[in-house]
Amino acid sequence: MSLRVKLILTYLIMLIITVVIVIVFGVGIITHTMGQIARSVIGDQTGESAVSRVVDVVVDLRYTEKYYPDTLAQDSFAANLAEQIKPFKGFLLVKNNQKYRAYGTELADENLFRQIEAAAKERYADKHDLSISNSNVTWNKQEYFVLKYDFHDMDSLDYFFVFKQTGKIIGPGYNVLLAVLILLAAIIIGPLMWIITKDIVIPLKRLDNSAKEIARGNLDFHLQSNSNNEIGSVIRSYEIMRAELKKSITSQLQMEESRKQLFSDITHDLKTPITSIKGYIQGIRDGVANDPLKLSRYLDVIYTKTVDMNAMIDDLFLFSKLDLGKEPFNKDYIDILEFYKNCMQELHLELDGKGVELASECNVPTDFKVLLDSQKIKRVILNIVSNSLKFMEKERKLLNIVFEEQNGFLVVKIKDNGMGIDKNELEKIFDRFYRTDPSRNRNTGGSGLGLAITRQIIEQHKGKIQADSIKGEWTEISFEIPQG
Known part of the structure; x- marks a missing residue:
């Protein structure tokens, strides 16, 4: 009821x-x-919007206080909070180092500001709490009520949220x-x-x-209401808002942690070749490379490490642009039979002299065309093949590539007879800098971004990519792209 x-x-x-x-x-x-x-x-506002707005403001303060405390004293941050409470006939008063400043109002009388602070002091005792003062402030026949937000480690900074009393109950x-x-x-x-x-x-x-x-x-609590009245509806909406807020903050914290991990991975992966280059150069300077053959070998290693570093930086730059959605894609309807022939021609040249047996087939209808960026998809195939070659340790190295059409999708399967991957690591191989065996992977070269870039490119084509494997026997990576 x-x-x-x-x-x-x-x-x-x-x-x-x-x-x-x-x-x-x-x-x-x-x-x-x-x-x-x-x-x-x-x-003039709904109860739900009022609750939502106050919670938004409080969460902004909590998040900023925790991660960007220097922002709290900036005019732009305070002005933004004032704009959020302005529809509720409120303004923000900031006291910073014994100086007052009001946002969202024309009032500028320090006597009023001191009255607001005095009213707040009648109630507030606990830190990290948002409370309403016991007494209202009257100024020019207008009543105001005050909310004060206390900061944990900033005794010189106070925020007072001041609202007009719009009617007598x-x-x-x-x-x-x-x-x-x-x-x-x-x-x-x-x-x-x-x-x-x-x-x-x-x-x-x-x-x-x-x-x-x-x-x-x-945010680790739960609200539930079985009532079908208006307040029950507000409670359910409040619970949805709490859950979304928790999800948003958790996502932001995960992104921050991911960013820190990315910097750590980049530093580690760049430090290894730099240390190697430094060692070889020091050997040359100390006269260790005392004959032309040894000197040539040292220089070859330095050059190889430099090329690896350059490739890593290029891959990192491409991955960053893909992640931010700033990498351009030149999509067009491509004839898959012609595309298949071009890819196989390049792969035969790439694999020439490496002792790899390449088998391929294309099972698509004549004139089957798919909307894609041919250069980007070709890079996907080359990245997967390159990754397969790094872990082929058997005497007979086999690589099988299949193009086929399934329910309006282009499906490409690339299978090798390499060392295989554990089942619990299959999903992780598309993460940036992920290595199934770090000690061995360091020796195989590469940036650690190849498969991560591959997944980004496929997702930009609204496709899917996955891997299957049996440890010690084979690995198959397949992807699918919608026709258009």
Whole structure:
């Protein structure tokens, strides 16, 4: 049953019991009072949007305080918060190093600012809490109420959120209503308070406690309501917002951790060839390479390491552009039979002299065309083949490539008889810098980004890529691309 229906039933009971008194005084005064409550609490905004906006502001503060504390004292950050609370007739007062500055208002009187701070001091004691002051501030016949946010390690900085009181909850009919309520207290107040407590006060208290938990940075809780009334709907919407907020913050923290890991991986992978180059150059300077043959061998190693570093930087630059969506793609409808022939021609040249037996077949209809960037997809195939060659340790090295059409998709399968991959590592091989065997992989060369770039290119074609393998026997990497 909705709150509206319950309130209507409550009014009907009051009408029946109090007859003329309730008709004359009760309905009018209660209706007026409830309207004033609505205007006073949320003004022109919905309750859901008010809760959402306050939570957004608090979360912004918590996140910025934790990760970018220097931003808190910047004018642009404070102005942005002020814009968020402006629709609720509020403004932001910042006290920084004993100096006041207001955002989102024309008020600039320090006497008012001192009154706001004094009102806040009557209540606030706990750090990392957002609370409402016990007393309002009156200035030029306008009442304001104050919320203060305390920072953990910044005693010189205070944020005060100041809101206009938009209406009086208790109207001029209060005395009459009080007399009626005293007369009917024994009959009406009990059931009415039970209804209000059960359907309004208790749920709002839960919302209040939840807002405080979010203000403290705790998002590990759950809100549930089986009520079908308006407050039940707000609680469910609040729970959705909490879950999405937690998901967003978790994602941001994971991205930050991923960024740090990327820098660590880059540093490690660049340090290895640089250290090697440094050692060989030092050997040349110290006269270790004391004959032309040894000197030539040293220079060859230095050149190879330099080429590897250059390839790694190129791959890293390409991966970064793909990850940011800034790498251009020149897609066109490509005849797959012709594309297959060109790829195989290049692969035969690439594998010439490496002792690899290449078998290939193309099972696609005549004139089968697919929308793709031919150079990018060719790079995908070469990256997969190059990765396969690094781990072929058997005497007879086999490589099999198949092009085929399946339900409007181009499917390419590349299978080798190399060392294979553990089942629990198959999904990870497409992660950047991932190595199934770091000690062996260091000796095989490469940037560690080849398969990560491959996955990015396939996903940009709205396709999928996957791997299958049996340890010690074979590995097959396949990808599919929609026709257009």
